[in-house]
Amino acid sequence: MKKYILYVGILLAGLLMGWLLFGESASKGDQHDPSGEVAESQLWTCSMHPQIMQPEAGDCPICGMDLIPAESGADGLAADQFKMTKNAMALANVQTAIVGAGEAGENKLKLSGKIKENEEANAVQASYFEGRVEKLGVSFTGETVKKGQLLATIYAPALVAAQQELITAASLKATQPALYKAVRNKLKLWKLSEGQIDQIETSGKVRENFPIYATVAGTVSEKMVQEGDYVKQGQPLFKIADLNSVWAVFDAYENQIPSLKVGQTVKITAKAYPNKEFEAKISFIDPRLNTSTRTLMVRATLQNKDATFKPGMFVEGNIDILGKQNDEVVVIPESAVLWTGKRSLVYIKESGDEPIFQLREVSLGTLGSGRYTVFSGLENGEEIVVNGAFTVDAAAQLMGKKSMMNQSGGKTMTGHEGHHPGSMGQETATELKIEWSATFEAEFKKVITAYFEMKDALVASDGALASAAAKNSLAPLKKLAKDKGLDESAKEYMAKLEQQYLTISQTGDLEKQRAEFVTLSDNMITIGANLKEISAPIYIQHCPMANINKGAYWLSMEKEVKNPYYGDSMLRCGSVVDSIK
Structure with a gap:
C-alpha cells in the first residue's frame, strides 16, 4: 500500500514541477506580440535611390548610404507606390515589358538619306579656247562617255591665227628655234596634243574647227551648252560624274551626334532592293549644324561599279549605337517615356503578379528605331510600362502619388515643368x-x-x-461652358479652353499661335480622353524640341508625324507616344 502511495506522490510532484517550469512561458507565448510582425513586414530603402527595397537595415547597394525605414500606407505599399486593378489596366490597354528582353540588334540608330554623286570623282569639261560650238558629240544628260570620246567641235578664230603662226615658225625653226618652240608651247596651253601640233605642221594646213575630247569616263550629269553657243576660254561645257562610287548622305539629329564617328559601319538598305543589305563606312560628318532643320549631314561612300545605286534614290542606314557592349546596353521603347521639360520618367511595375507601380526618373541617350538608350535609372530585368503610361500617371495623380506634374506627391496639381496632357493645373x-x-x-x-x-x-x-479654324471653335465652346451636365471646375475648364481658342483667333502671328497651341493641346488631350465614342484612334504625338526644348504634345488623326510647331523646317520631328481609342 505504501508503495502505491509513493508512486502517486512522485507523479503529482512531477506534474507540479512541469507546471512551474513550462506553464508560465507557455502562457506568455499565447499572448500576441505585434512588434514581431511589424519588424518582419518593415522594408528599408535609400533616400537617394527609392527603388531600393531591402527586408532589413544595411547599406544601399548603389551609393553605400545607410538605409532608412520605408514609409508604407495602410495597404502595405511604400509611400510612392500605388496599385491599379487588373480590370482598369485591361480597359486602358496598359502593357508592360521586361527591360532587356527584346530581340538582339534593337540597339541601333536608324537614319534616312539619299544617294548622291561622289563629288570627289566628278569632273567639269571646259573649253580651252574661245569660239563657237559647231557640233556636240553628247546629245543628252545621263549619257555615258568614255575617256577620249569626242564631246564637241569648236570654231576658234584665235586658234586659227595660232596655227598660221606655227606654219610660219616651222619654216624658220633652223634659224629661230626659240620662236618655233614658243609657238608650239602656245598651242599646248590650249590643250592640243603633240600629235595634233605635228599634224598641223606637217600638212601646212590650218584647221578651222577643233575637237574637245573627254578627259575622264563617266555619266553626263549636266549639259551646259547647245550647238551654236559662243563660249569663252575656260567656260564649262559638261559636268561628268563618275558613278563607279557614290555617296549615301544621311541627316542626323542633334541627339544622335554622340553615337556617330568617322569609320563606323553603316548597313544600308534601299527601297529598290528591299531584300539586300549593303555595307559602307562613314567617311565624313559635317561639323556644321543646319539651323533650319537642326540636323547635320553624315556621309558614307559606296562602291557602285555595277550601277546598283542611282543618284536621288532613297536609302536607310542602320548603325550600331556606340558606348556599352550590346549585352550591357539598356534600351527602352519610346512609348514608355514621359517627358516633363528636363526630366524623363518611366513607370516601374514592381516584381510579382500584382499591378503595383512606381514613378522613376531616368537619364536618356540617343533615340534610334523608336528606342532610347538609358544611361541611368534602369537596369535590364526590370519591368516597365510601355503602353498606356499616361493612364498610369493619371491614376498616380488621383491617389496623390508622385506623378509628372507633382514631383513630391499629394493631391495638389499646381506647378510643373514643361507641358504634358492634363496640365490645366486643376483637374x-x-x-x-x-x-x-x-x-x-x-x-x-x-x-x-x-x-x-x-x-x-x-x-x-x-x-x-489657323486663326480662322480657332474662330470656328468659339461658338460650340460657349455652349459647352453653359452645359448643365458640368460641375463648376469643368465649366472653368471649358472657359479656359474658350480663352485659348480666342487668343489664337485674334492673331495671325505664327510664333504666338504656336506658343498658345502648346497648352491648348495639353488641355484638349485631357478632356478628349473622356470621349465616349470615337470612330477612329486619335494619336497623341510629342516633339522634344518644341516649346524652347521643353517638349510639347499635340493630337492628330494621322499616325504619321507632321509637326505643327515647326512646319516644313522640321516636319517629321516627333513621335507617337499614346493614343485615344
Missing part, C-alpha cells in the same frame, strides 16, 4: 465631372474638328488659316 481628365450627353458630345466634336484644322494650318505655317 485630371478622370476627375472632371462631365455628363457626356449626345448634345455635349456633338458640340465637343465640333471643337475637335476645328482643332485638327488649326493643327494642319500650323503644319502648313498658315497663320491666317
Whole structure:
C-alpha cells in the first residue's frame, strides 16, 4: 500500500514541477506580440535611390548610404507606390515589358538619306579656247562617255591665227628655234596634243574647227551648252560624274551626334532592293549644324561599279549605337517615356503578379528605331510600362502619388515643368465631372474638328488659316461652358479652353499661335480622353524640341508625324507616344 502511495506522490510532484517550469512561458507565448510582425513586414530603402527595397537595415547597394525605414500606407505599399486593378489596366490597354528582353540588334540608330554623286570623282569639261560650238558629240544628260570620246567641235578664230603662226615658225625653226618652240608651247596651253601640233605642221594646213575630247569616263550629269553657243576660254561645257562610287548622305539629329564617328559601319538598305543589305563606312560628318532643320549631314561612300545605286534614290542606314557592349546596353521603347521639360520618367511595375507601380526618373541617350538608350535609372530585368503610361500617371495623380506634374506627391496639381496632357493645373481628365450627353458630345466634336484644322494650318505655317479654324471653335465652346451636365471646375475648364481658342483667333502671328497651341493641346488631350465614342484612334504625338526644348504634345488623326510647331523646317520631328481609342 505504501508503495502505491509513493508512486502517486512522485507523479503529482512531477506534474507540479512541469507546471512551474513550462506553464508560465507557455502562457506568455499565447499572448500576441505585434512588434514581431511589424519588424518582419518593415522594408528599408535609400533616400537617394527609392527603388531600393531591402527586408532589413544595411547599406544601399548603389551609393553605400545607410538605409532608412520605408514609409508604407495602410495597404502595405511604400509611400510612392500605388496599385491599379487588373480590370482598369485591361480597359486602358496598359502593357508592360521586361527591360532587356527584346530581340538582339534593337540597339541601333536608324537614319534616312539619299544617294548622291561622289563629288570627289566628278569632273567639269571646259573649253580651252574661245569660239563657237559647231557640233556636240553628247546629245543628252545621263549619257555615258568614255575617256577620249569626242564631246564637241569648236570654231576658234584665235586658234586659227595660232596655227598660221606655227606654219610660219616651222619654216624658220633652223634659224629661230626659240620662236618655233614658243609657238608650239602656245598651242599646248590650249590643250592640243603633240600629235595634233605635228599634224598641223606637217600638212601646212590650218584647221578651222577643233575637237574637245573627254578627259575622264563617266555619266553626263549636266549639259551646259547647245550647238551654236559662243563660249569663252575656260567656260564649262559638261559636268561628268563618275558613278563607279557614290555617296549615301544621311541627316542626323542633334541627339544622335554622340553615337556617330568617322569609320563606323553603316548597313544600308534601299527601297529598290528591299531584300539586300549593303555595307559602307562613314567617311565624313559635317561639323556644321543646319539651323533650319537642326540636323547635320553624315556621309558614307559606296562602291557602285555595277550601277546598283542611282543618284536621288532613297536609302536607310542602320548603325550600331556606340558606348556599352550590346549585352550591357539598356534600351527602352519610346512609348514608355514621359517627358516633363528636363526630366524623363518611366513607370516601374514592381516584381510579382500584382499591378503595383512606381514613378522613376531616368537619364536618356540617343533615340534610334523608336528606342532610347538609358544611361541611368534602369537596369535590364526590370519591368516597365510601355503602353498606356499616361493612364498610369493619371491614376498616380488621383491617389496623390508622385506623378509628372507633382514631383513630391499629394493631391495638389499646381506647378510643373514643361507641358504634358492634363496640365490645366486643376483637374485630371478622370476627375472632371462631365455628363457626356449626345448634345455635349456633338458640340465637343465640333471643337475637335476645328482643332485638327488649326493643327494642319500650323503644319502648313498658315497663320491666317489657323486663326480662322480657332474662330470656328468659339461658338460650340460657349455652349459647352453653359452645359448643365458640368460641375463648376469643368465649366472653368471649358472657359479656359474658350480663352485659348480666342487668343489664337485674334492673331495671325505664327510664333504666338504656336506658343498658345502648346497648352491648348495639353488641355484638349485631357478632356478628349473622356470621349465616349470615337470612330477612329486619335494619336497623341510629342516633339522634344518644341516649346524652347521643353517638349510639347499635340493630337492628330494621322499616325504619321507632321509637326505643327515647326512646319516644313522640321516636319517629321516627333513621335507617337499614346493614343485615344
